[in-house]
Amino acid sequence: MLKKKIIFLVGPTAIGKSAIAIHLAKKINAEIISCDSMQVYGSMDIVTSQPSWPQRKKIKHHLLSVIDPVKEYNVARYRKDAMSICNKLFLRNKIPLFVGGTGLYYSIIIDGLFPSVPEDKLIRARIYKQLSLKGNKYLHRKLAKVDPLSAKKIHPNDTRRIIRALEVYMKTGLPISILQKNRVGLGNEYEIKIFALNTDRQALYNKIDQRVNKMFSSGLIKDVRRLLKHKLSKTATCAIGIRELEGYFNGEHSLDEAKRLIQVNSRHYAKRQLTWFRKDKRIEWVNIKKKETPGEVAKRIYKFLSSFVKE
């Protein structure tokens, strides 16, 4: 029996994934599933740099603008949503082409998520209270007692992960480090290819600056001002551009400073993305050459996997 094929196209922010993905999708009869933790949110098109409507008309895109920004979203929901779309695409003989920059999301699709409990707001509130009362070292020691493995792995300052580990332990009575070993990925049924786009660092940073400029000229300020009228979820608020502009609106800093911060934070983000991808040895790296068009890059990738998709 033929294995089901799934293709991933990842890369740092602003590298040009969307345009390349559309060219590629056309060549291989694919539909695009966004793999981006922020582009799932609707009415945030400009801050999250979603593919334009003309682009979305060319190739069907999934998981863009599907959640209200006042709602929370997370990996587990993403996996569920994405896998369900994936299966529908298989029924229609379409290849799922995952495109995006969220490292955790694509790896969760491939490698699976350990079965566990969702966030429990009450428990978290209790742990947060302990955190403010007794400090992070206390929580870390507490974790060390019930789950020494995790405590060793998680730095005492990384309170988010300490809290998550404690939460899981409190709900299940089992250490998260044990549960985490139990993940079910795509396995043998599927055949996957992962491509990561990159270019030299300075060129990437120039692209990021350009993108930020473009965001501003397409009405970022107005957009964020409108968004801030609602109580955005803690996840949606994380989109780069929201807090920086909020600081400007509140008079904490100038507009120029807000823009500078958006650029800096985007660079840092891109750097972290690259660190994540580098670690994944399954990735085929595609280095974009100077002046190479999206179509040309897509062609190179297509050549690389033509035997893969024709089998």
Added chain:
RNA sequence: GCCGAGAUAGCUCAGUGGUAGAGCGCGGCCCUGAAAAGGCCGGCGUGGGGGGUCCGAUUCCCUCUCUCGGCA
């Protein structure tokens, strides 16, 4: 032109007679229900140029160059 202040990391600036730090930036890394988040590590340097004093100068002295104030 005169007087004063200054010239130290990519930037803003500390500090010291025994060849230097901090914040930001920059680089590297970690990551399983907030992941565009969160966390960890790394100084990346001809101390403006040239002399002098001293065992030893980034630090003290002289001089030149430049920058910023003030007076002309």
